[in-house]
Amino acid sequence: MHLLIVLGSPRKNGNSEILAQHVAKGMEEGGGTVEYIRLAGLTLSPCQGCGGCEKTGECVIKDDMGAIYERADAADRILVASPVYFYALTAQTKAFIDRFQARWSRRYLLDNRFRLEEQRKGYLLSVAATKGAKVFDCSLLTMRYFYEAMDMTFADSFLLKGVDQRGAVRNLPEELARAEAFGRDIVTGAH
Known part of the structure; x- marks a missing residue:
């Protein structure tokens, strides 16, 4: 089982990345493989809403996103790790997600379903400074629909406040x- 971890923080070695590394450790201990994509530093143009993907299911913008699509399509599991900024995902994470409009088009406009028989799963790891009751609500809703567009199940989340x-x-x-146990549970199917 192969896990792709998408690091959405603009900050290297921040709390979400540290926790993601511990999820990876648990995943590898359970026999899985892990690779990372660090969004900060990549060239990811925002979605232009041009509709170019509506005919082919492929984005027409040529930047680092092309390689990301390939890696995301190849992964059995995807974990998006992002801190909370103003009760939402980081700008880097949201730009990444918005570019998956091409996969939404593939699924909903072109009716081209992808790897359904494999029951691929997605996860969110998020850390927030505040302890607000609804601090993760926006992120969770966004991830639910992101994974749905990818023909994946949003299986679980690892959330930490304060x-x-x-x-x-x-x-x-x-x-x-707990993060290491979360990674092991991804391999065993408990998550």
Whole structure:
């Protein structure tokens, strides 16, 4: 089983990335393989709403997204890791998701379903500084429809509130252990 981890934070070695590394460790301990895509630093133009993908299911913009589509299509599982910025996903993560309009077109306009028999699954890992009751609501809803457009099931999420300073999650060994268990559960199918 192959997991693609999409790192959506503009900050290297931030809390969401640290937790994602622990999910990867658990996944690998369970026999899975892991690869990462770090969105920060890639050239990802925003979706232009041009409709070019409506005829072929492929985006007409030529940038780093072409390779991302290939890697996402090849993955058995995808985990998007993003901190919460103003009660939503980061700009980098949202730009990545918006470019999957091409996959929405493939599914809904062209009726071209993808790897349905394999029951591919997607996950969200998110960290928020605040402890608001609805701090993850927007992110969860976005991920549900993102994975649906990818012909994947949004299987589960790993959410952590009240963590702000860079690297602060390293001082929460119980959360690091929970992240590793989450990764192992992805392999076993518990998630």
